[in-house]
Amino acid sequence: MLLAKVMGTVVSSQKHAKFQGMKLFLIQPCGSSDKKLVPQGGSLVAVDCVTCGVGDLVLFTQGSSARMTECTKDSPVDAVIIGIVDAVEVHGKPLGKP
Amino acid sequence: MLLAKVMGTVVSSQKHAKFQGMKLFLIQPCGSSDKKLVPQGGSLVAVDCVTCGVGDLVLFTQGSSARMTECTKDSPVDAVIIGIVDAVEVHGKPLGKP
Amino acid sequence: MLLAKVMGTVVSSQKHAKFQGMKLFLIQPCGSSDKKLVPQGGSLVAVDCVTCGVGDLVLFTQGSSARMTECTKDSPVDAVIIGIVDAVEVHGKPLGKP
Amino acid sequence: MLLAKVMGTVVSSQKHAKFQGMKLFLIQPCGSSDKKLVPQGGSLVAVDCVTCGVGDLVLFTQGSSARMTECTKDSPVDAVIIGIVDAVEVHGKPLGKP
Amino acid sequence: MLLAKVMGTVVSSQKHAKFQGMKLFLIQPCGSSDKKLVPQGGSLVAVDCVTCGVGDLVLFTQGSSARMTECTKDSPVDAVIIGIVDAVEVHGKPLGKP
Numbered sequence: 205m206l207l208a209k210v211m212g213t214v215v216s217s218q219k220h221a222k223f224q225g226m227k228l229f230l231i232q233p234c235g236s237s238d239k240k241l242v243p244q245g246g247s248l249v250a251v252d253c254v255t256c257g258v259g260d261l262v263l264f265t266q267g268s269s270a271r272m273t274e275c276t277k278d279s280p281v282d283a284v285i286i287g288i289v290d291a292v293e294v295h296g297k298p299l300g301k302p
Numbered sequence: 303m304l305l306a307k308v309m310g311t312v313v314s315s316q317k318h319a320k321f322q323g324m325k326l327f328l329i330q331p332c333g334s335s336d337k338k339l340v341p342q343g344g345s346l347v348a349v350d351c352v353t354c355g356v357g358d359l360v361l362f363t364q365g366s367s368a369r370m371t372e373c374t375k376d377s378p379v380d381a382v383i384i385g386i387v388d389a390v391e392v393h394g395k396p397l398g399k400p
Numbered sequence: 401m402l403l404a405k406v407m408g409t410v411v412s413s414q415k416h417a418k419f420q421g422m423k424l425f426l427i428q429p430c431g432s433s434d435k436k437l438v439p440q441g442g443s444l445v446a447v448d449c450v451t452c453g454v455g456d457l458v459l460f461t462q463g464s465s466a467r468m469t470e471c472t473k474d475s476p477v478d479a480v481i482i483g484i485v486d487a488v489e490v491h492g493k494p495l496g497k498p
Numbered sequence: 499m500l501l502a503k504v505m506g507t508v509v510s511s512q513k514h515a516k517f518q519g520m521k522l523f524l525i526q527p528c529g530s531s532d533k534k535l536v537p538q539g540g541s542l543v544a545v546d547c548v549t550c551g552v553g554d555l556v557l558f559t560q561g562s563s564a565r566m567t568e569c570t571k572d573s574p575v576d577a578v579i580i581g582i583v584d585a586v587e588v589h590g591k592p593l594g595k596p
Numbered sequence: 597m598l599l600a601k602v603m604g605t606v607v608s609s610q611k612h613a614k615f616q617g618m619k620l621f622l623i624q625p626c627g628s629s630d631k632k633l634v635p636q637g638g639s640l641v642a643v644d645c646v647t648c649g650v651g652d653l654v655l656f657t658q659g660s661s662a663r664m665t666e667c668t669k670d671s672p673v674d675a676v677i678i679g680i681v682d683a684v685e686v687h688g689k690p691l692g693k694p
Binding site: 499500501527529530538539547548549550557559560561562563564565566567578580581582583584585586587588589593 | 603604605606607608609610611612614615620622624638639640641642650659660662663670671672673674675
């Protein structure tokens with residue numbers, strides 16, 4: 205899984221039927237650098253299954269494992285947000301959020 | 303999923319039987335940078351299942367999840383376009399399209 | 401899927417039983433840049449299921465979807481060539497081949 | 499599989515039900531360079547199934563194969579730690595740990 | 597599949613049960629550049645199922661396809677060596693080994 209910051213929302217009216225009702229977020233993956241979290245790699249779009257919001261630090265899963273939730277089962281989804289992150293601790297100290 | 307701009311079409315007469323009748327597009331993935339969408343990574347080829355066209359901003363799925371649509375089921379397809387994007391909003395403002 | 405140019409052949413006498421009789425090609429992925437196709441990323445090895453040859457521009461599939469052809473079914477194969485590309489057109493004009 | 503150093507822990511109270519009770523570690527992939535192991539690529543989050551700890555050098559598996567352990571079966575998990583590494587030897591000599 | 601050079605061995609005493617008895621190699625992926633094979637991307641760890649040794653040029657498979665051999669079936673393995681490479685030929689001439 206990767207850490208990511210929720211950046212915004214994606215609106216699509218003409219889409220595959222299984223995406224009806226799904227909440228799509230634009231997210232920016234983050235990684236640790238020294239004592240804080242920084243952007244890591246390019247942005248992507250993930251389905252929300254934990255009711256997160258813009259600005260949240262989240263954890264998301266990619267690939268076939270992204271279909272292992274009730275809301276993404278058997279759907280053409282390759283990225284799903286599976287947790288809201290409270291803290292990331294390195295050597296007992298929390299990393300600064302991005 | 304990734305955002306992408308549809309760049310062109312791919313013509314192949316000698317191909318695997320399951321690709322007969324499939325529409326193949328050359329697409330360029332995009333990501334957010336400051337207040338607009340910019341090219342991100344290399345171009346690739348995806349099957350269309352939402353009747354999009356050249357110039358559209360789309361959402362596509364990769365890997366085994368790309369086989370979770372009616373038109374790609376059980377096919378050797380690893381990328382499928384699953385939505386046409388109307389808008390991407392960050393902090394309430396739409397990102398400029400690529 | 402990605403576009404690639406077939407560069408050469410790979411010879412392996414000591415290999416997994418399911419690779420017996422498979423044709424293995426060294427391929428170089430390509431992407432669009434301005435008005436032509438250029439090398440994109442590193443080279444890899446793919447199984448041929450469309451009877452292509454060295455010098456051809458082809459389309460190949462990666463991951464579990466590479467097992468969705470008759471010749472790769474249930475095999476430890478993660479890349480398969482599924483089409484020979486006649487042309488890639490951007491804005492109605494063919495891209496120069498690599 | 500990739501080698502990685504366990505960097506810290508990830509705390510998430512609002513998460514997918516299947517993550518309840520799972521230990522989540524922030525890990526930094528490593529690769530060989532000359533005679534030692536060095537950071538390679540960005541950090542990620544993996545589930546622990548071998549009772550490792552911060553500071554350990556571990557081996558982790560990604561993708562659908564990450565669901566092939568008892569603790570991750572059928573879960574939306576795409577990275578799992580499957581071993582604690584005692585030594586990596588190149589030409590009979592151990593590589594320095596990161 | 598990717599070409600790789602077998603660099604060394606990985607020793608892990610505390611590991612997932614399915615890894616008992618598996619031979620783990622540190623490998624360095626290679627790609628073609630001009631007339632020889634050169635390192636390409638970072639090193640990784642793969643299971644051996646063709647009885648190769650350190651110094652060999654091999655072919656390996658990644659992802660779910662890495663579980664399609666007898667020795668890796670249903671195991672949390674995402675990379676397996678499936679062949680020892682005798683030669684890679686480009687335009688009828690063998691590429692220099694790395």
